Amino acid sequence: MSSSPRRGRLFVVSAPSGAGKTTVVSRLIASMPGLRQSRSYTSRRARPGESDGVDYNFVSRERFESMIAGGQFLEWAEYSGHLYGTAVLDTDRELEAGADLVLVIDVQGARQVRRHRRSSVLVFLLPPSFDALETRLRSRGDDAEEQIRRRLETARQEVAAVPEYDYVVVNDDIDACVERLRAVIVAERATLDALGGEAASILASFGVVAEGR
Numbered sequence: 001m002s003s004s005p006r007r008g009r010l011f012v013v014s015a016p017s018g019a020g021k022t023t024v025v026s027r028l029i030a031s032m033p034g035l036r037q038s039r040s041y042t043s044r045r046a047r048p049g050e051s052d053g054v055d056y057n058f059v060s061r062e063r064f065e066s067m068i069a070g071g072q073f074l075e076w077a078e079y080s081g082h083l084y085g086t087a088v089l090d091t092d093r094e095l096e097a098g099a100d101l102v103l104v105i106d107v108q109g110a111r112q113v114r115r116h117r118r119s120s121v122l123v124f125l126l127p128p129s130f131d132a133l134e135t136r137l138r139s140r141g142d143d144a145e146e147q148i149r150r151r152l153e154t155a156r157q158e159v160a161a162v163p164e165y166d167y168v169v170v171n172d173d174i175d176a177c178v179e180r181l182r183a184v185i186v187a188e189r190a191t192l193d194a195l196g197g198e199a200a201s202i203l204a205s206f207g208v209v210a211e212g213r
């Protein structure tokens, strides 16, 4: 029997701005053992209430670009004029310790993760409708009209990528949405691939040798 911990899995969550991903993912993480959220690097400035090393690792554009040149990102993308990326080392450290990791990243980043890590699971969080998203963005009341129109246009482009994702979770109600996302993770943790060595050793106790599919 192997004594090394099972390697964690990568879960990617993408959603348009205003779809409620921050709330949903933080509630999920708080209530699911063995699940962590990856901390991205970004070249954008911290917003009020955000802090370095908590919400993001805030770095200069120059530092970010030198990290790209040094091959330090699993994925990175430019979004609204700022650079965002997930560091390979941070990711591997968590996965090797056996934690499952949630990456809350945009569609461009999700595609790169899928390319480099075939077994990653891609989840798209959808608002219940375009109108509902517009209402939510307006009710936040912290964006100018022009900004809201830009976010809605970006949302149209992002939603067009939904067919590339493995799961779609609609955020019509936060509690229900968290439960659906939890169900995705529970199911993915029960696949034969995810169980890996654990399933193999149980099968071995029956005298059955697990064969790859």
Ligand code: 5GP
Pocket (backbone or CB within 6 Å): 014, 015, 017, 040, 041, 044, 075, 076, 077, 079, 084, 085, 086, 104, 105, 106, 107, 108, 109, 110
């Ligand atoms: P915000 O500036 O509002 O925090 O994030 C803007 C967008 O960047 C969101 O869609 C968010 O999911 C995405 N994002 C955050 N971190 C990363 C990352 O590491 N990589 C990529 N590709 N996108 C990210």
